Amino acid sequence: MAAGLAFGLVLSPTGAALADPRPTLAQAKAKLEKLNDKADKVVDRFNTANERYKKAKSTYTKLNDSYKRKLETVADLRAQVIGMAVESYKLGEDVTSWPGLFNSNDPNAMLSGWAVAGQLSQERAEKLAAFDRENKGLKVERDKAEVALDDAEKERDSVEKERAEIRKLIAQQKKLLDKLGAYNPGNPNSTGIKYTGSASGSAAAALRFAYAQVGKPYIYGGTGPRGFDCSGLTQAAWAAAGVSLPRTTWQQWAWGASRKVSLDALQPGDLIFSEGLGHVSIYAGNGQIVHAPQTGDVVKVVKLSAYGRSLVGAIRP
Known part of the structure; x- marks a missing residue:
């Protein structure tokens, strides 16, 4: 968030x-x-x-x-x-x-x-x-x-x-x-960008949805369609893939207790959590993530290495 x-x-x-x-x-x-x-x-x-x-x-x-x-x-x-x-x-x-x-x-x-x-x-x-x-x-x-x-x-x-x-x-x-x-106020009507990565199945569906939101503003408490906060984006993206995630980062982390994966074995679609569970993003593959970062910014795709937060772990919905 x-x-x-x-x-x-x-x-x-x-x-x-x-x-x-x-x-x-x-x-x-x-x-x-x-x-x-x-x-x-x-x-x-x-x-x-x-x-x-x-x-x-x-x-x-x-x-x-x-x-x-x-x-x-x-x-x-x-x-x-x-x-x-x-x-x-x-x-x-x-x-x-x-x-x-x-x-x-x-x-x-x-x-x-x-x-x-x-x-x-x-x-x-x-x-x-x-x-x-x-x-x-x-x-x-x-x-x-x-x-x-x-x-x-x-x-x-x-x-x-x-x-x-x-x-x-x-x-x-x-x-x-x-x-x-x-x-950056963003554009609530942004049509985003096309996902062309290696994901397949439900992960691909989640990433296609997330990429289609690129450019929309970060809004605290936002669950779409005009803007998102970080867990609002992950919840909506995986809902588009037929997977029901709980609302908050803490709840999503707890929900995935039996689905945790190593940060060294990430696959596209995995949810990545920051230390303190204040933020969650979606791994897009090729060392990149898509997320709703913070106030004054927009849904975007960035390198995981440039994320800027310590990571606590990942789960695979």
Whole structure:
């Protein structure tokens, strides 16, 4: 998820575009490396929190929908039971306890009493039993939905916290890039380049997709189609090959625990992870990788040797 800045900065020989005091290239690189390291971690935290939020929100939505359906069922059964009470009254049956059913917070006790009395028809008894069951389940469904909503709100707050920190980092990054004239906004509509490497099968499909994104901007949290962050690109590329990867670098690394390969035995399509798991790229073959590098840069193909980060390992989807 590297959300730092590119190191391939070109300074004007005359320095005319830079105001004094101007940073040297070495100073700029040092500052950018620190921003890179920090942003890598923050963006992955953001993506992780965002995935947890989406999952919690989905759980709440399902539980809340279930609660609403149960409410409708209870309302329908209640109407039927009221109709039964009215009918019983017209027939002169004992309905002295019917009003309590609709005014009491615990109609289940009354229903139990009626069942013992055995004065209702089988049809009525079944209606009352169904009403009893739905009433009992109603509070359970409501409580589950409320807990899920609380979880979703906590995750949402976590997402917003990480988002705010990322925005601060991006502001610092853009300010430095603007000074150096090195900010590349990319083209969200880029059609990329053609992959002509040696990959075959699903790896070739993943690389064809990744190469078709070259030139699109790095966007933190981006999963396409107008821009990507690093794990968003790897996830989308392998999805195009029919392989479902999880969202974040940490999750992708954990997913591939049994699929790890040596960095000395890389094949096209392998995912390469940086130390600290802040960034992931796709090995394209011939010593090259394709990746979404950092804020102010675009999806690109570069030499692995020029990658600039320490590597922790690789996995083969």
